[in-house]
Amino acid sequence: MFLYLEDIWFKYDKEYILKGIDFQIKKGETVAIVGESGSGKSTILRIIAGFEKPQKGIVRLEDKILTSNKHFVLPEKRNIGFVFQDYALFPHMTVKQNIEFAKKGKTQEMLKLVNLEGYENRYPYELSGGQQQRLALARTLATNPRLLLLDEPFSNLDEMLKDKIRNDLKEILRRANITTILVTHDRNDALALADRIIIIENGKIKFTGLPEEIYT
Numbered sequence: 001m002f003l004y005l006e007d008i009w010f011k012y013d014k015e016y017i018l019k020g021i022d023f024q025i026k027k028g029e030t031v032a033i034v035g036e037s038g039s040g041k042s043t044i045l046r047i048i049a050g051f052e053k054p055q056k057g058i059v060r061l062e063d064k065i066l067t068s069n070k071h072f073v074l075p076e077k078r079n080i081g082f083v084f085q086d087y088a089l090f091p092h093m094t095v096k097q098n099i100e101f102a103k104k105g106k107t108q109e110m111l112k113l114v115n116l117e118g119y120e121n122r123y124p125y126e127l128s129g130g131q132q133q134r135l136a137l138a139r140t141l142a143t144n145p146r147l148l149l150l151d152e153p154f155s156n157l158d159e160m161l162k163d164k165i166r167n168d169l170k171e172i173l174r175r176a177n178i179t180t181i182l183v184t185h186d187r188n189d190a191l192a193l194a195d196r197i198i199i200i201e202n203g204k205i206k207f208t209g210l211p212e213e214i215y216t
């Protein structure tokens with residue numbers, strides 16, 4: 001297995017919001033974590049990335065323990081790519097500058113990967129929502145992460161364009177050939193994109209399986 005989460009318990013205040021989360025992901029898989037707003041999905045990603053430290057549990061990537069009661073690898077040393085809900089693009093930088101800020105010398109390769117060739121000199125506000133998302137992906141993938149985390153990749157996008165954007169994202173992930181975890185409240189996103197689906201409810205895993213098993 002590529003990524004292991006073992007018995008993760010986490011609370012911000014008094015009440016635990018993650019209560020013994022266990023799952024494993026194979027190299028190359030795209031896994032969707034589905035759950036209602038507030039169910040703790042983003043927190044799982046934040047723990048994997050190292051932005052939060054659980055009270056209990058182990059996170060392991062390949063053979064290395066990233067988080068446990070004895071170990072903690074800093075986020076910048078994990079080589080994990082995180083695309084945030086709001087994309088966190090630099091508004092005063094062009095498309096090219098946004099990518100070069102992350103990694104020099106890979107702009108053309110990344111623009112090709114996400115179908116944004118010719119947009120080098122635009123600013124983020126001159127891009128559509130879907131294009132901004134692809135720029136955020138390009139910027140993250142430029143750093144060649146071992147694992148990609150996508151937090152609600154469709155939350156800011158036009159409902160009407162969702163199908164197209166889902167397909168674009170699916171194609172980019174296929175081309176990039178990267179292990180991915182995406183978090184969404186919308187089962188249709190998960191069905192469209194994921195090899196495997198994990199449903200969380202009240203801080204526990206309710207279901208894990210293939211998209212075709214989800215309604216059975």
Ligand SMILES: Nc1ncnc2c1ncn2[C@@H]1O[C@H](COP(=O)(O)OP(=O)(O)OP(=O)(O)O)[C@@H](O)[C@H]1O
Nearest residue numbers: 012013017035036037038039040041042043044185
């Ligand atoms: N910094 C924080 N301090 C205290 N409580 C927090 C903090 N961040 C999140 N929470 C609470 O923890 C719970 C889980 O939040 P989380 O963001 O992981 O949920 P989510 O499933 O990703 O929700 P959404 O889909 O709305 O982003 C929520 O009840 C939220 O209010």
